[in-house]
Amino acid sequence: MPMVGSGFSILSEDFAAAPHRSFAWLREHAPVHYEPSIDSYFLSRFQDVKRVLTDHEAFTTETLQVRAQPVMRGPVLAQMTGAEHTAKRKTFVRAFTGAALQDHTRAVHANAADLIAPFLARGRVDLVNDFGKPFAVQMTLDVLGLDKEDWRQVAEWHSGVAEFITGIALTPERRRHCLDCAEQLEAYLVPVIEHRRRHPGEDLVSKLCTAEFDGTTMGNDEVTALIVNVLVAATEPADKTLALLFKHLIDHPDQMARVRRDPALLPAAIAETLRYTPPVQLIPRLAQREAVFAGTTVPAGATVFCMIGPANRDPEAFTAPDTFDIDRPDLGTARSFTAAAQHLAFGTGLHQCVGAAFARAELETVAAMLLPLLDQVRYSPGFRYRETGLYTRGPAALSLDFTPVREGGTGRG
Numbered sequence: 001m002p003m004v005g006s007g008f009s010i011l012s013e014d015f016a017a018a019p020h021r022s023f024a025w026l027r028e029h030a031p032v033h034y035e036p037s038i039d040s041y042f043l044s045r046f047q048d049v050k051r052v053l054t055d056h057e058a059f060t061t062e063t064l065q066v067r068a069q070p071v072m073r074g075p076v077l078a079q080m081t082g083a084e085h086t087a088k089r090k091t092f093v094r095a096f097t098g099a100a101l102q103d104h105t106r107a108v109h110a111n112a113a114d115l116i117a118p119f120l121a122r123g124r125v126d127l128v129n130d131f132g133k134p135f136a137v138q139m140t141l142d143v144l145g146l147d148k149e150d151w152r153q154v155a156e157w158h159s160g161v162a163e164f165i166t167g168i169a170l171t172p173e174r175r176r177h178c179l180d181c182a183e184q185l186e187a188y189l190v191p192v193i194e195h196r197r198r199h200p201g202e203d204l205v206s207k208l209c210t211a212e213f214d215g216t217t218m219g220n221d222e223v224t225a226l227i228v229n230v231l232v233a234a235t236e237p238a239d240k241t242l243a244l245l246f247k248h249l250i251d252h253p254d255q256m257a258r259v260r261r262d263p264a265l266l267p268a269a270i271a272e273t274l275r276y277t278p279p280v281q282l283i284p285r286l287a288q289r290e291a292v293f294a295g296t297t298v299p300a301g302a303t304v305f306c307m308i309g310p311a312n313r314d315p316e317a318f319t320a321p322d323t324f325d326i327d328r329p330d331l332g333t334a335r336s337f338t339a340a341a342q343h344l345a346f347g348t349g350l351h352q353c354v355g356a357a358f359a360r361a362e363l364e365t366v367a368a369m370l371l372p373l374l375d376q377v378r379y380s381p382g383f384r385y386r387e388t389g390l391y392t393r394g395p396a397a398l399s400l401d402f403t404p405v406r407e408g409g410t411g412r413g
């Protein structure tokens with residue numbers, strides 16, 4: 001049952017435990033929910049969320065600037081506008097599509113095979129902590145052209161930065177920890193940037209160092225911010241989506257069996273996972289002028305959170321929205337990883353995820369590789385499923401048992 005009544009809060013423990021139980025109630029009874037303690041409005045209907053994300057003049061990304069400024073030394077893509085945004089976004093688009101994408105796909109295979117190998121003979125893996133998290137970090141480092149040897153350290157630092165940006169109510173201790181992480185990550189990246197300026201390669205860091213905008217290259221602060229932008233944006237949603245995909249397929253054995261028989265169904269399964277359980281649950285914007293939603297006025301200057309979870313389950317947008325269905329005709333899989341996506345898991349409008357095509361390739365490749373290796377995959381005995389996170393959300397762990405693989409069957413090849 002949803003938590004109804006005037007005491008409802010998005011910041012409550014009840015909501016944190018199972019947000020989806022309140023989605024229908026929010027859409028129907030509180031489509032413009034106000035949280036006084038953080039002076040913010042939460043929108044949950046598909047059309048309202050879409051309106052905010054596509055009306056770039058009335059709703060800007062300035063909120064992100066405020067959230068990110070203390071941990072970023074320069075602007076991230078999400079807070080840029082106009083010609084600067086278009087030009088800098090292009091550098092990313094080139095790095096995440098076409099021939100570059102094919103190179104990354106090869107790296108997906110190699111990284112995934114190395115990471116899963118130690119677990120195959122045991123027949124047990126925690127798909128989040130043993131595999132998904134290191135995999136997503138290593139892939140992001142590969143894409144950027146950073147040293148994978150340092151992945152544990154870099155992961156800890158960028159998690160601190162991400163926690164700062166997505167934290168809704170940080171304690172002073174966590175805040176200090178996050179700021180320390182930002183400083184250490186910057187101290188690690190600046191020498192790398194300076195080296196790439198002198199010896200540029202084909203990697204994204206080199207491209208960011210050498211790209212010219214209005215005849216000038218970016219300073220170290222700006223390049224650092226964009227690298228951290230990718231680290232924060234690319235890793236968390238990818239590892240969460242992979243674990244959620246496996247969870248939904250395990251919970252729907254008929255759909256699991258079909259995907260196993262026909263891996264061409266994987267893009268539909270990934271797209272439906274993104275619709276059903278979007279890993280990025282909140283996208284903040286700043287209202288530049290007064291706006292009315294469902295009869296409620298949001299004042300100029302207000303922080304507005306777009307709630308992607310309930311928007312993606314709005315019956316006005318999707319039939320039987322609370323059902324996980326890889327065959328749903330209203331999703332349009334072919335469009336699901338493009339600017340024309342019907343779901344809102346990648347956002348929409350100018351700031352829609354620039355890594356969507358890459359995320360599809362990464363997830364499709366790794367899932368196609370894992371499925372045959374994880375035969376008879378099921379939850380480990382005694383495992384209790386639990387999700388965490390308000391801003392980004394996913395399983396805390398996903399302990400899975402499967403038929404142990406004999407030596408030599410590592411999936412490499």
Ligand code: HEM
Nearest residue numbers: 077078233234237238241280345346347351353354355359
């Ligand atoms: C399943 C995986 C992913 C999901 C669900 C996801 C989700 C999102 C969302 C919701 C936004 C929009 C934020 C806003 O409007 O303020 C976004 C932006 C962005 N994403 Fe992703 N993302 C994913 C994977 C990736 C990957 C793999 C990369 C890079 C390799 C990436 C890089 C970015 C960047 C740089 C932006 C900012 C774009 C801009 O402001 O122009 N994302 N992502």
